Amino acid sequence: MSKNLSIRHRAEKRFIAYGFISLILAATMLATIIGSMIYRSIPAYTNYSIDLEINMTEISAEDEFEDINFRGIIRSSLFSFFPEVESRSDKRKLFKLISSSASYTLRDFIIENPSYINKKFYFNVLFTDDSDIFYKGYVDTSLSESERRLDDQEVAWLNELKNTGRVKNKISKNLFLNGDSREPEVAGFWGATIGSLITISVTLLLSFPIGVLTAIYLENFAVKNRITDFIEVNINNLAAVPSIIFGLLGLAVFINFFGMPRSIPLVGGLVLSLMTLPTIIIATRSSLQSVPPSIREAALAMGASEMQVVFQHLLPSALPGIFTGTIIGLARAFGESAPLLLIGMVAFIVDIPSTFTDPATALPVQIYIWADSPERAFVAKTSAATLILIGLLILINLAAVLLRKRYEVKW
Amino acid sequence: MWRIDINTDLLISLSLIIVSGLLSFTLAKQRAVFYLRNNEPLRSMPIYHGLYVSLWSTLLPIFLIIFLLFFKDSYLNYLVIPFLSEETIDLGIDEILYVKSFLINNISSLSTLISSGFISEGDANLLVEKYQETRVISFSSLVLLSIILSFVSYKKLSVRYDARRRVERILKFIFFVFSTIAVLTTVGIIFSLIFETLRFFSQVGFFDFVFGTHWSPQTAIREDQVGSSGSFGAIPLFTGTLLITAVAMSIAAPLGLYSAIFLSQYAKPKTRDFLKPILEILAGIPTVVYGFFAALTVGPFVRSCGEYIGLTVATESALAAGLVMGVMIIPYVSSLSDDVMTAVPLSLRDGSLALGATKAETVKKVIIPAALPGIVSALLLAISRAIGETMIVVMAAGLAANLTANPLSAVTTVTVQIVTLLVGDQEFDSAKTLAAFALGLMLFVITLALNVFAMIIVRRYRERYE
Numbered sequence A: 001m002s003k004n005l006s007i008r009h010r011a012e013k014r015f016i017a018y019g020f021i022s023l024i025l026a027a028t029m030l031a032t033i034i035g036s037m038i039y040r041s042i043p044a045y046t047n048y049s050i051d052l053e054i055n056m057t058e059i060s061a062e063d064e065f066e067d068i069n070f071r072g073i074i075r076s077s078l079f080s081f082f083p084e085v086e087s088r089s090d091k092r093k094l095f096k097l098i099s100s101s102a103s104y105t106l107r108d109f110i111i112e113n114p115s116y117i118n119k120k121f122y123f124n125v126l127f128t129d130d131s132d133i134f135y136k137g138y139v140d141t142s143l144s145e146s147e148r149r150l151d152d153q154e155v156a157w158l159n160e161l162k163n164t165g166r167v168k169n170k171i172s173k174n175l176f177l178n179g180d181s182r183e184p185e186v187a188g189f190w191g192a193t194i195g196s197l198i199t200i201s202v203t204l205l206l207s208f209p210i211g212v213l214t215a216i217y218l219e220n221f222a223v224k225n226r227i228t229d230f231i232e233v234n235i236n237n238l239a240a241v242p243s244i245i246f247g248l249l250g251l252a253v254f255i256n257f258f259g260m261p262r263s264i265p266l267v268g269g270l271v272l273s274l275m276t277l278p279t280i281i282i283a284t285r286s287s288l289q290s291v292p293p294s295i296r297e298a299a300l301a302m303g304a305s306e307m308q309v310v311f312q313h314l315l316p317s318a319l320p321g322i323f324t325g326t327i328i329g330l331a332r333a334f335g336e337s338a339p340l341l342l343i344g345m346v347a348f349i350v351d352i353p354s355t356f357t358d359p360a361t362a363l364p365v366q367i368y369i370w371a372d373s374p375e376r377a378f379v380a381k382t383s384a385a386t387l388i389l390i391g392l393l394i395l396i397n398l399a400a401v402l403l404r405k406r407y408e409v410k411w
Numbered sequence B: 001m002w003r004i005d006i007n008t009d010l011l012i013s014l015s016l017i018i019v020s021g022l023l024s025f026t027l028a029k030q031r032a033v034f035y036l037r038n039n040e041p042l043r044s045m046p047i048y049h050g051l052y053v054s055l056w057s058t059l060l061p062i063f064l065i066i067f068l069l070f071f072k073d074s075y076l077n078y079l080v081i082p083f084l085s086e087e088t089i090d091l092g093i094d095e096i097l098y099v100k101s102f103l104i105n106n107i108s109s110l111s112t113l114i115s116s117g118f119i120s121e122g123d124a125n126l127l128v129e130k131y132q133e134t135r136v137i138s139f140s141s142l143v144l145l146s147i148i149l150s151f152v153s154y155k156k157l158s159v160r161y162d163a164r165r166r167v168e169r170i171l172k173f174i175f176f177v178f179s180t181i182a183v184l185t186t187v188g189i190i191f192s193l194i195f196e197t198l199r200f201f202s203q204v205g206f207f208d209f210v211f212g213t214h215w216s217p218q219t220a221i222r223e224d225q226v227g228s229s230g231s232f233g234a235i236p237l238f239t240g241t242l243l244i245t246a247v248a249m250s251i252a253a254p255l256g257l258y259s260a261i262f263l264s265q266y267a268k269p270k271t272r273d274f275l276k277p278i279l280e281i282l283a284g285i286p287t288v289v290y291g292f293f294a295a296l297t298v299g300p301f302v303r304s305c306g307e308y309i310g311l312t313v314a315t316e317s318a319l320a321a322g323l324v325m326g327v328m329i330i331p332y333v334s335s336l337s338d339d340v341m342t343a344v345p346l347s348l349r350d351g352s353l354a355l356g357a358t359k360a361e362t363v364k365k366v367i368i369p370a371a372l373p374g375i376v377s378a379l380l381l382a383i384s385r386a387i388g389e390t391m392i393v394v395m396a397a398g399l400a401a402n403l404t405a406n407p408l409s410a411v412t413t414v415t416v417q418i419v420t421l422l423v424g425d426q427e428f429d430s431a432k433t434l435a436a437f438a439l440g441l442m443l444f445v446i447t448l449a450l451n452v453f454a455m456i457i458v459r460r461y462r463e464r465y466e
Helices: A002-044 A070-079 A088-095 A102-112 A129-135 A152-163 A173-177 A190-221 A226-238 A243-257 A265-289 A293-301 A306-334 A338-342 A363-372 A377-407 B006-037 B046-083 B086-091 B093-105 B110-115 B121-156 B163-203 B206-211 B235-266 B269-284 B287-308 B318-342 B346-354 B359-388 B391-396 B414-422 B431-465
Strands: A046-055 A120-126 A167-171
Touching: A002 A377, A002 B235, A002 B269, A002 B287, A002 B318, A002 B359, A046 A070, A046 A129, A070 A088, A070 A102, A088 A152, A102 A120, A129 A152, A129 A377, A190 A226, A190 A265, A190 A306, A190 A363, A190 B163, A226 A265, A226 B163, A226 B431, A243 A265, A243 A338, A243 B163, A243 B359, A243 B414, A243 B431, A265 A306, A265 A338, A265 B163, A293 A306, A306 A377, A306 B163, A338 A363, A338 B391, A338 B414, A363 A377, A363 B287, A363 B391, A377 B269, A377 B287, B006 B046, B006 B121, B046 B121, B046 B163, B163 B206, B163 B431, B235 B269, B235 B318, B235 B359, B235 B414, B269 B318, B287 B318, B287 B391, B318 B359, B318 B391, B346 B359, B359 B431, B391 B414, B414 B431
Parallel strands: none
Antiparallel strands: A046 A120, A046 A167
């Protein structure tokens, strides 16, 4: 008997252990995901750059900006470090060590500060992603030349440049303030973040009023009949339709049938609001249901009309729950990318969007685009963008939790 | 002068209509307040008088504006095409789109079009004139309509007029219209999918699609090339989807269930408060992040593990994608089955414990059997989510359609193919594009069936305990 009991107790302990282990496994996976993203994103936050001596004394203030050869100025400044490099192909290789964006940033700087014309000054110029990665120690120089991105000569040049003391490692402003770019050292996720925000605001403006009013209608005014039953079943099913189907709908209806342009946040917001609508409706209905019937009956007894009961009593008490549901729905829409791929928000867009109809992309889609890029430096960029996305979502969800805790009415 | 700017015109008329609505609101409300001051027996509160008039004056015009917004494209077609030179029309639809894009986006003016020779200066003048004519008629008539409506409704108001009931009736109608949007979405989904799918089946045989075992949608560039039609056998896609789903469920089902059991039956409130958010965060992580993680970390890891024990594993193996998808689905399984297990009546649990069963035996022999329909439906919902999941497989599974059951090889899924077929430029007539819609319809039908089935099971379960 006691032997039997000990077997049963051991089984009990095993059972608890299984449950605990599976939770620990889930936690480990979460930690691995976040940890690997943090680890991989480390190279993204800084960028190696070099202070080049820019000589603009030969240029007079009368010259048009278009006529100034900024590229040439930078080239000659860089080549002054290596007077021994003569051949054309070597010079080209040397110039490729610094970012091709250098001449544009110099031009923009001069346009903003014309007083620097006629002067000699130091100007900070970014390295390309390959040189940057080398300085950060991610290039294994013990490998044979063909297996790495930089050959021995380039490595020697980079080391020599470092010995001049002009090479610096600075926080990469581009990552946080720029739009997309083909050059990893210039690319940033600000454009995508703004695109996401515009898209989400369209979603909010459409799905919140429509969702709440639909829920109010179904909960308080709808007569129980076949039509309203059908609407209800429909909404529940819609909540479980895969998101990519909404993308197909957007493509067929908004773009193909109504002829709306591709890649714009307006269409993205429309599609996402159709996707979010069921979530908001279901959340609104359940928080309307949680208001006790006594409130409603008391208001009706005082002579309020149905509409007044809803808008003056039920809705104000249900509002915290409605906001929470809406925020959760919007957070899901914020992280959604599959439907946006289908309506063309996956384009390569450099400019930062500012209106509903500017071509734009969204933060999750930007992650997808970067993850597809072959350049190694984009791995770090993608991880950094991923962390920002997760961080934003945690903030949004935290807001929902706090809202619920602060304003929830307990009956 | 050279401007055709429908958006601005619509915006101006919209704001005029809103102004007219606000004006009539204050007018009607003030008159009602005036009645009240004179101690006349006002039937409805002043605000309802105001609302009544403003609703009448704005609703119909705003609806018309939305209507126009959707059909402005065909309106522009109607305007522009007669004025384009015949050569331009012969050039095809792209040039017409180009011309129209100038007009819609009103980038600068028609002058660009004139200088690039798409339209002569005289025609451009005529075009603008014609637009001006219709503009006066359509846009100012909208505003006029709003004013007339507000005037008529204002006339109807009087001291004894039951404005409140009318306003509530109108509002109720608006709410009803909103509640049909969800239905319209479903109708839109079904019709757009079916319509495009039918077009697809006019080019590719139904049985070739459903029972075909070879999938290579890339059509050749020259028509006389071999295999120019591409082949659209969907079987490999569905087996691929099922393979990845099976891997995912073999992770998510045990982990999710055991987590739910631990959280709902064993964990102390403090442990629960600490452990539950972990699952919630897992549920909140965007799928694109999972996809990136799968492609970057799990894929190579699985591959090197396989090499270590002497197996050849594809980098984009079904196993890697399935593993990560399984982790993504754990919270769905656990939160749904947690709910159904807590819903099992306490009397059953207490009865079993009172008979001397251990907690584990109670869970295994009493709670799980009682909650089984709910758990099954939770698993079905999880499966439906795994089948419809897109980003993980797009980023971590392959593109090659292999008909295999080996989780170490690369397979492709329905959603991956939809995305690859539709991302980028495409013509809407090719079988390649239409195939995506056929796949979408299949996906929709399968997930819908799973959801409906899950719902039916839950309903039966409820009847047993209420």
